[in-house]
Amino acid sequence: MKRKLLAMVCAVSMIASLGAATVYASDDVKATGDEKIALITMDSIDQHWITLNEGAQEEAKELGVTVDFMSPNTKDDAQQIECVNNAVAGGYDAIMVAANGPDAISSALQEAKDQGIKIVYVDSPANVEAEATFSTDNKAAGTTAGEEMKKALEDAGITSGKIGIINVNAATDSCVNREEGFRAAFDGTDFEIMETQYGEGDAAKSQSIAENYITQGVVGIFGCNEGSTTGAGNAIKAAGNADIIGVGFDKSDAILNLIDDGYLLCTMAQNPDVMGSEGVKAAVKAINGEELGGEVTDTGVSVITKDSDK
Known part of the structure; x- marks a missing residue:
């Protein structure tokens, strides 16, 4: 059956x-x-x-x-x-x-x-x-995502703080490389990259993860794919805190709207x-x-x- x-x-x-x-x-x-x-x-x-x-x-x-x-x-x-x-x-x-x-x-x-x-x-x-x-050269693109977040934080006068990562799982090759590249962008800085949480690419699960990160006082959240990014942006929107820098991957109508409304800084469009x-x-x-x-x-x-x- x-x-x-x-x-x-x-x-x-x-x-x-x-x-x-x-x-x-x-x-x-x-x-x-x-x-x-x-x-x-x-x-x-x-x-x-x-x-x-x-x-x-x-x-x-x-x-x-x-x-x-x-x-x-x-x-x-x-x-x-x-x-x-x-x-x-x-x-x-x-x-x-x-x-x-x-x-x-x-x-x-x-x-x-x-x-x-x-x-x-x-x-x-x-x-x-x-x-x-x-x-995509996912590791390089992940590093680009990290550099975009780091620059936005520095422009806001933030040089330290916690950053959360929402990934799909611990196995998907493309997303694992994106995370590795993102983490590399913060090597040698005073930012703390928190333990990665996995939302299986589901926007609702990813939003719950992002909301938990927000309660822990993060200054930034990185979403490794479409669902992760949408969830992160929705959580930042629900919290009413556009000061949290959200950066993600993939291009969808939902993600573009979150960028236009100021709840995501940018996305890496493949x-x-x-x-x-x-x-x-x-x-x-x-x-x-x-x-x-x-x-x-x-x-x-x-x-x-x-x-x-x-």
Whole structure:
């Protein structure tokens, strides 16, 4: 029963193949039109993943290939593994995946690879060699987030104090690197980076964590992903204390509104649409025999503030 339920969760949307004729993308990627690619992200709810899927679908339409978005509805290892198993059973040629954690999904991905399915990582990798990876340089972006917070605090005359971090979990590669980079920005300062708390990327849970940080007198809060950032901003808003510096990751309508209203200083906006489109190109190349060498491509990040052109 559980297996059937998970399978239903994973089958989210389908895009039909546009035919068997060879087509070409702008950079001359060749496709037969028969290629089937499964896109499995951490969940199907965060705007980050929706935008990544939109980029993938645009490229799929350009190439005339099939990309099926079959992600779980929440960040859950068992559901993500089930999605991989469904892709294998469904005869897909490639799997584009943003791993919820580097280890939990690895056995399922290795089994898929052993059956000749090409693996391409988008956003966050697992511990299985892939054809290519398209992601943010998360450690560098985390350091940028830390520098933005540190500058804002110093501009306010604050050179010491407690800072809280809300992360998704202790395993997700991308978010772990963001936290590491953020902490590095405060090396050698008088600020105290508190023990990280985990909200599983859920905005409500993250808000509760942030509210607890606020009661402990923090001067800043860092959110490591969309839900964490939204929760932090909502907690600062609820406390009515815009003096607390909130910095986060990802771009959503909720986050942009919190920035515009002054409850978040800024967010590190990734380019998930680029991850999606480049991931499809790489998957098609790999399916058709091109060796990609496991190259990792940095898809970039921008700092969005109240004054940014959004």
